[in-house]
Amino acid sequence: MSQALVSLVLNGRRDGINAATYERIWQHTALCGYRAKGMNPAAAPAAALHPQIGAILRPSLTLSRLGNYFSHVQHGLHAGLEASGGSTAFLGSADEFDAARLARLFPTGHRFHGLAIFGEVSPAFLRKLLSRQPRLVSISACPDRPGHTVNGDEKQSLDLLVQHLKKLGHRRIGWLGGKAGQGRHETRRDAFHAALLAAGLASDPRYETARTEADRAEGAEAIHKLLPLARRADFPTAFICYNSLMATGATLALNHAGWETPSRLSIVGADLPRPPTKREPAVTGAGTCAHSLGHAAASLLLESAPAATLDYQHLTLPARLIIGETSGPAPSAFSSHQFAELARA
Structure with missing residues (x-):
């Protein structure tokens, strides 16, 4: 083929050019990865472009x-x-x-x-x-x-978590939020409130936090912020976290302080948990892959x-639910000594 013909085709000229020739030039160009200045890729046949x-x-x-x-x-x-x-x-x-x-x-x-x-x-x-x-x-x-x-499906994720905790006997559930101010946090928090309402449970803003980030450190900080309230008789027996990373951080912080999960407090995440490592618990979570x-x-x-x-x-x-090691039956009651111990932690 002549240089002039190839140039016309690569610049988008179709009139008067055989359709098979046009396709062949573009196919060869795509195969070579050739891209010259002034070349018109928009004129290429769809089959010729990756x-x-x-x-x-x-x-x-x-x-x-x-x-x-x-x-x-x-x-x-x-x-x-x-x-x-x-x-x-x-x-x-x-x-x-x-x-x-x-x-x-x-x-x-x-x-x-x-x-x-x-x-x-x-x-x-x-x-x-x-x-x-x-x-x-x-x-x-x-x-x-x-x-x-x-x-x-954030609504389905939170419904699955709340129903799972309710079946385990939990009636007081708190929220450890992350990525405060971003749309996904607001969506998950709203879905959390809606899931509680659908389950006949009440939300309590005193036991809700919202951190700027959503990693393990933020999960630990979020649970520590609420521990001074642990002496109250209405303190939650479970917390739902913005994601499983925060749930991991909160769980590790509680365990380090001598509060084992889930026997004293259940912690779950509002997304699918990643596979646990030897140093991390298998978190309960619900979300979309x-x-x-x-x-x-x-x-x-x-x-x-x-x-x-x-x-x-x-x-x-x-969404789907994965049950790990961080959720269990709600404790029947806390003694005043246990509340004091948690508050000190």
Whole structure:
């Protein structure tokens, strides 16, 4: 083939060019990984392009601080894309984007087949992204956000935990929150209150905390903050934590102080617990598989419908309960000596 013909095809010219030749040129270009200045990838046949998905993290989240949850989401997204010959490209955190960065990453005919947003970003930022790439999915964000959304069933998670604790005889259940101010914390806390109400149990704001982070250290700090109240007769016999990392931290702190879980206090987490290590307890938790969230997001991004005609979907994946070592029957009663011991701890 002549250089002129190849140049015309790669710049998007279709008129007067044999369809089979057009396809062959683009297939060979994709196979070589060739990308010249001025080349128009938007004109390539879909079969000639390997789908590349841009990954953007919520503000303040970085690759080095993905944590246990979003690292599994990322793995699920990668696995789902890889099965179809796709790949991901990390584009940064949402708070790193300005007009110049958007223009540089998303010129006309840019290479991204779609965008995956990890966590909560502003609707205004989503609209800017959608104007450049309509094929976009937000993972673990508010379900009313523009574009596709994929979320776990937080209501079902908290219902499972509350019902589990109620069957064990617990009637007073507290809340150890994390990621205060973020949408996911508010969603889980609201689901906690709704689950208590549905179970005929009362919530008590005196036994609820909300920490800025959600790791093991925050779980330990959260339970320590409430221990001075342990002398009260209405002190909870169980606590639900924002996640299983906080539940692990709270459990280790109580055990270190001589208060064994779950014989004196049950501690559970509002997500699926990771496999325990030799130094950590097997936490009871309920939530949606983070790997499944990433895999579902990949399926939405790879759908064959043209981006301009997308019918956006809002998926909610079911939760399940895993019973570990940190939940058990509610203690029948505490003696005044036991309350004093817990308060000192």
